[in-house]
Amino acid sequence: MTVLYTRLARAFGAEVPGLLGFLALVLVVFGIMAPNFLTAANFGSIAFQLPELGILTLAMLIPIISGGFNLAIIYTANMAGLTLAFVLNLYGGPEAGVLPFVFGSVLAIGVGAASGAVMGLVIAYIGAHPILVSLAMMIFLRGLGEFLTKGGDISGFPPYLAVLGHGSVLGVPVPLILFGVCAVVWHVLLTRTRHGFAARMIGSNIRATTYAGIHTKRTLTLIYTLSGVMCAVAGILMLARFNSVRVGHGEALLLVTVLACFLGGVDPFGGFGRVVPVVIALVVLQVLSSGLNLLGANQHLSTAVWGLFLIAVMVLRWGAGRYRQRKPGKG
């Protein structure tokens, strides 16, 4: 047991064993209380709901690790979705072929990257606070998006997009596969690349990182650019899932992504955070909400439970920290 614990903790982060325990507990409790909880249908629906929130959380994760924040993730995703929608409509809406979709997606990712790059440049070179910069970007994108769509929806997309939003490959939902790929890419980025390494160091102490000879300005710009790219991926997925694009779609998810990061043990002050525990935290959140849903609880109640859950986790971490300090050898 202890061997498993240390192995998991070392490979994926100290938070992993505890979060897996939490997940098991939640599964058992709901399994007993809600008769149709442990069913393929229920897990299927969880698997389709998780990816949007998951990809948006990945977009939030790296700015937080670098000691910053990205408030503009939702509207960047919306704006990327709009870009794709415009391109599809230009090529005939429901009749548009695959090529316009590819072209539109590339353009959408470009829009996401541009939004992130602008924020990154301002944060890195002007030294403005990330919360202010991303707040400004968020308001700008919202206004621009509402101006372009006149506050309405854009819909009428080619039917093959249903494969991306609702299809499965060998029983695995396509959105989940997309999320899986994104998570693996992010995990590798953070643990195995120089920029990911530098992002963590910047999060702890940007001046010392600069003194060590790291091009911190470039790395910061890249971090926000990548965050924007991830937003764009989420925006494309949302378009496929809802078969429509509307500015403000997914607005409620913004703070949930922050919640998921902190549940996953990301340091709110930057410097520490890993992908795997954040993914598990996302699963816990989604399982909690679907379980409560099956019990007939109101959607609002499940949001309340999420809040309680975060407080409980903080109390438990505090307790675990005190327990560790009491152990002999430290003084």
Add this chain to the structure above:
Amino acid sequence: MIGTAAMPEAEAITFRNVSKVFGGVHALDAVDFSVGAGEVHCLAGENGCGKSTLIKIITGVYQPEAGAQMQLFGQALPQITPTLARKAGIAVIWQDLALFAEMTVAENIAFETMLGNRPRRVNYAAMRAKAQAALDRLDVTLDLDARLGTLPIAQRQVVAIARALVSDARLIFMDEPTASLTQSETDALLAVVRTLSMRGVAVVFVSHRLAEVLEISARVTVLRDGKLVGVYPTAGMTQSRLTELMTGKTFDQVVAARDTLANPVVLQVENLSRRGEFADVSFSLRAGEVLGLTGLIGAGRTELGHALFGMTRPDAGVLHLNGRPVSLRSNREAVAQGIAYVSEDRLALGLIQPQSIADNTVLSVLRKVTGRTGLLAADRQRDLVAHWIAELAVKIGQPEDAVSTLSGGNQQRVVLAKWLATEPKVLILDSPTVGVDVGARAGIFRIVRALADKGLAILLISDEVTEAHMNADRILHMAGGRIVGEYDPRQTSIAALEAAVYA
């Protein structure tokens, strides 16, 4: 000669048989400690010797193990609480001073008198009067309305002392009070302490810088590994004797200088200037040489170091590296050219304290630990870290531990490891022993000497003249942004050098 305070007549505090155990380790083991009324006393010892634990017991933060006898101002007490210690008149001024940068001098000094259980209006006139009275007792003039953040450290310290006086302190502990002061500021502080002493307020210095300790204290209490080594009068005490007492080892104070003038020049600096920082600086640094650069704080030493490391760009002048002119647009270019810089501010700039020892070590050489795939290779990181930890004999638990868990000396070795991994040709050491214990300093300089023997060109910036004298092959004296003298440690005595620098 500056007069030392008289030996005490009455005891201010007396502690006997004080022990404290943390997790089975004796942080303090049957220590006796007493300070006379109005005495200036020094509490000396290396980091981890139990100084802070003792202060925390005296101020009631920690409770000692059973068997301790405690007396505050003649009153035997079974237990001390923080409130009790404050009421009795014991104050501690920690190194960070714990003042409010955004508040005025008067507010900082007297705000505590405005605190109470019930809400009431702040009486600014009374607060100013109290602040002024406290400053008067110190014979110091300060603008009561100046914002604290605008004052130099030395004056902030005076504010901290005045604050202690407002709450009627009769015994003030000062933790490393001179660590960031220039010589003249230190002298001014010592004058304030003498005034305090004459008015019956005892002061206990907790200090690393030994020369000042000897100058002003009546007695020295030395702790080592949680045990009392002894209490000594400062009359007749020498610096080397005190170092021996603190470390339990003897150090040979031999000048290490050798003749390096025949070695090839690695770094040639010609007429380097930067407005407001330094002017017309020229010198050459040779392979295998340790070139000392000393001078008071504010002489432009660190600013020069920053320019040589590419952090700032000089307005005029030329740098030659191995005979070729170089122009550094950033410190990344400096690193690429083989220049490494160990910052004087290890906490904020030298290391990323919360991150691991391993990550700090590889931070400057991420390219070297990148595999053929373009991804960081875990085995290369591990090997590199293991190599340097062994090479520099860094004492660590696990490479994954946060670097902040290490002692000052071991942290400095990690900084050295980080830069040596870049295989530099020029190593700039800016005050490399700040916050490093006396015992560990010798170890740092053994490494420096070994590196020079391997041909590395080393610029040793230090505000401690003794340190430069003992470890450098040649010494440059910097004052007012200019190089004003060059000395050979073999032909110049420490006293002569100190006289020149502190003149």
